[in-house]
Amino acid sequence: MHLEHHHDGPGAVSADARRPDGARRALRIGLGGPVGSGKTATVAALCRALRDELSLAVVTNDIYTREDAEFLLREAVLPPERITAVETGACPHTAIRDDISANLEAVEDLEDEVGPLDLILVESGGDNLTATFSKGLVDAQIFVIDVAGGDDIPRKGGPGVTTADLLVVNKTDLAPYVGSDLERMAADAKAQRAELPVVFQSLRSEAGVADVAGWVRAQLAAWTA
Amino acid sequence: MKAGRITGAASLEAFCRGRLHTAGLVSASLAAAAVLGVDPAALDAAADARTPSPALRIAGRKLGRQLMRAARATWPLGELEALAREFPKGAHQPVVLGLAARAAGLEAVDAAYCAAYESVSGPASATVRLLSLDPFDATGVLARVAPEVDRVADRAVEAARRVVDGGVDALPAASAPLLEISAEVHAAWAVRLFAS
Numbered sequence: 001m002h003l004e005h006h007h008d009g010p011g012a013v014s015a016d017a018r019r020p021d022g023a024r025r026a027l028r029i030g031l032g033g034p035v036g037s038g039k040t041a042t043v044a045a046l047c048r049a050l051r052d053e054l055s056l057a058v059v060t061n062d063i064y065t066r067e068d069a070e071f072l073l074r075e076a077v078l079p080p081e082r083i084t085a086v087e088t089g090a091c092p093h094t095a096i097r098d099d100i101s102a103n104l105e106a107v108e109d110l111e112d113e114v115g116p117l118d119l120i121l122v123e124s125g126g127d128n129l130t131a132t133f134s135k136g137l138v139d140a141q142i143f144v145i146d147v148a149g150g151d152d153i154p155r156k157g158g159p160g161v162t163t164a165d166l167l168v169v170n171k172t173d174l175a176p177y178v179g180s181d182l183e184r185m186a187a188d189a190k191a192q193r194a195e196l197p198v199v200f201q202s203l204r205s206e207a208g209v210a211d212v213a214g215w216v217r218a219q220l221a222a223w224t225a
Numbered sequence: 226m227k228a229g230r231i232t233g234a235a236s237l238e239a240f241c242r243g244r245l246h247t248a249g250l251v252s253a254s255l256a257a258a259a260v261l262g263v264d265p266a267a268l269d270a271a272a273d274a275r276t277p278s279p280a281l282r283i284a285g286r287k288l289g290r291q292l293m294r295a296a297r298a299t300w301p302l303g304e305l306e307a308l309a310r311e312f313p314k315g316a317h318q319p320v321v322l323g324l325a326a327r328a329a330g331l332e333a334v335d336a337a338y339c340a341a342y343e344s345v346s347g348p349a350s351a352t353v354r355l356l357s358l359d360p361f362d363a364t365g366v367l368a369r370v371a372p373e374v375d376r377v378a379d380r381a382v383e384a385a386r387r388v389v390d391g392g393v394d395a396l397p398a399a400s401a402p403l404l405e406i407s408a409e410v411h412a413a414w415a416v417r418l419f420a421s
């Protein structure tokens with residue numbers, strides 16, 4: 001069935017690339033991954049890396065608190081009006097994939113209130129290996145795992161690891177302490193993902209989030225092309 | 226539940242019955258009236274007037290906004306688009322439900338059933354999640370209140386017919402003060418699992 005898209009109507013239904021006024025909406029990038037892998041830390045680092053060159057906003061998802069939003073506010077990575085917390089009240093994947101309406105309202109309201117925006121980062125609450133974002137909510141997704149969660153995660157695969165547009169293996173600084181074999185993780189990730197990119201990063205290192213920021217810039221260039 | 230008012234199937238059933246005959250009847254009547262073509266903005270104002278708790282009014286509009294998105298994606302209809310334009314942050318959920326039912330070609334009684342059933346199915350599934358009530362017991366509760374859901378749906382349609390001629394003041398205004406009060410208390414909790 002072909003559904004009409006109204007660009008001058010009372011607001012986009014979901015993934016429409018144009019806002020009701022005809023302007024292009026912000027690129028939306030989702031960050032998902034297991035609990036504690038470094039999603040919020042990556043979002044914070046991305047904001048610091050990109051906020052001078054781009055108009056940015058962030059949506060966080062937590063099950064029943066606003067912890068992640070509060071962390072970002074404390075760190076003052078963006079002005080408070082650019083950070084919105086969605087309380088999912090259930091497994092986070094339900095709000096980023098199954099019923100995306102609360103998150104769509106958050107991104108639309110941000111564009112209305114602080115727009116025009118170039119980029120909105122949507123962080124999912126920590127979830128399991130099958131949690132992925134709906135295409136109705138985000139244009140691209142980053143799956144963040146860490147070396148301390150076990151070096152067999154890339155081999156185990158699952159939709160997050162195998163299909164995310166970017167796989168980030170975080171906390172490489174901890175690998176020696178937890179006995180994780182980074183080369184094996186890289187080989188397993190390659191086997192699961194073929195040509196899809198993988199970044200190994202440590203936010204404790206000099207380079208920090210640079211590779212992921214570079215990938216985000218490339219996504220944005222493609223979006224606005 | 227935290228206040229200890231719902232502890233199992235029996236108290237859940239009593240709660241559902243109370244909600245059905247108060248908030249459920251009002252919602253069902255609003256939805257049925259929207260199907261019959263009553264001005265949705267007038268119905269929305271009537272819903273506001275029948276919802277003293279600001280937290281419940283906000284929740285009702287949020288749910289309405291979410292339902293609107295789903296309805297517009299499925300049944301593009303001028304009346305739905307107009308309501309979305311008039312209430313960009315959401316009209317009350319039963320009003321959107323009624324208009325969606327109208328767009329889908331359903332009757333007033335169908336929308337009334339949806340609203341009445343929703344008023345009891347929500348608490349039942351919340352009890353399964355929060356109290357780990359046996360889901361079959363929760364389903365049993367819903368089955369036992371079914372005849373009353375029938376009666377509430379019928380009463381809602383009668384009320385909606387009166388609204389067509391007599392205006393929105395003909396809508397029932399049954400209220401459940403404890404629901405309103407506990408919604409306000411709940412909105413102030415730091416840790417909440419449900420927004421509505």
Ligand SMILES: Nc1nc2c(ncn2[C@@H]2O[C@H](COP(=O)(O)OP(=O)(O)OP(=O)(O)O)[C@@H](O)[C@H]2O)c(=O)[nH]1
Nearest residue numbers: 034035036037038039040041125126171202203204
């Ligand atoms: N050593 C080290 N610690 C890190 C790195 N990145 C993040 N952390 C720490 O890991 C912990 C969890 O990071 P968060 O960014 O909160 O993780 P998250 O994925 O957002 O967690 P949830 O939202 O709860 O699922 C924090 O204490 C971070 O400081 C890293 O590269 N190296």
Ligand SMILES: [Mg+2]
Nearest residue numbers: 039040068123
């Ligand atoms: Mg986080």
